[in-house]
Amino acid sequence: MDATYWGRNFGVVIMKDSLSGDVLWFKFINRHERLEDYKEGISYLESLGYTIQGLVCDGFKGLRQAFPNYKFQLCQFHQVMTIKTKLTSRPKLEASKELLELSKMLCHTDKESFIGALKEWYTKWEDFLKERTTTEDGKSHYTHKALRSAFLSLKRNMSSLWTYYDYPELKMPNTNNAIESLNADLKTKLNLHKGISMERRKIFIQDFIKSHSPKK
Structure with a gap:
């Protein structure tokens, strides 16, 4: 899971399954990501019955402590x-x-x-x-x-840099590169539409993310 930004006041938090490559949850944010954003996403996935094997993310302060029940891999x-x-x-x-x-x-x-x-x-x-x-x-x-x-x-x-190594059965990646690649692709495509309104920008991002989400 990770957040990506366009300027200082607009971004999106994304949670992606490293095994299937599917985006499972996302949320638009203003200014900076918060622990509450990640807690909201995890709670949503738990409510749908997902089995969360572990979390791979950057060093956002407090993230490790916020989810003590899950294995944590620092990118x-x-x-x-x-x-x-x-x-x-x-x-x-x-x-x-x-x-x-x-x-x-x-x-x-x-x-x-x-x-x-x-x-x-x-x-x-x-x-x-x-x-x-x-x-x-x-x-x-x-x-x-x-x-x-x-x-x-x-x-x-x-201790958090080698979780993927200590628990190979979880098949956790050691980096967030997969979600970084997704964010880079999104930004490249969105840059082709510079000048669009914020509302249309959100629709574009939603459509892009939905194309990488599980098919209903």
């Missing part, structure tokens, strides 16, 4: 993008360069190899991460805050 691609945002695509520090390259392995390796490589990286750079800088007013802070933030993001999310 590995989104995690890589988080690291890239914190470190930039061309970091200057050697430790940052190594962590960025390591993060790029996330979607292409197994759990044990990645965790082992991350532990080796931390052992090498532990003292560097703990370096502190004292400002003129006497206050102290970590010197390499962006690097620490990137590493701690990986460490904090580690």
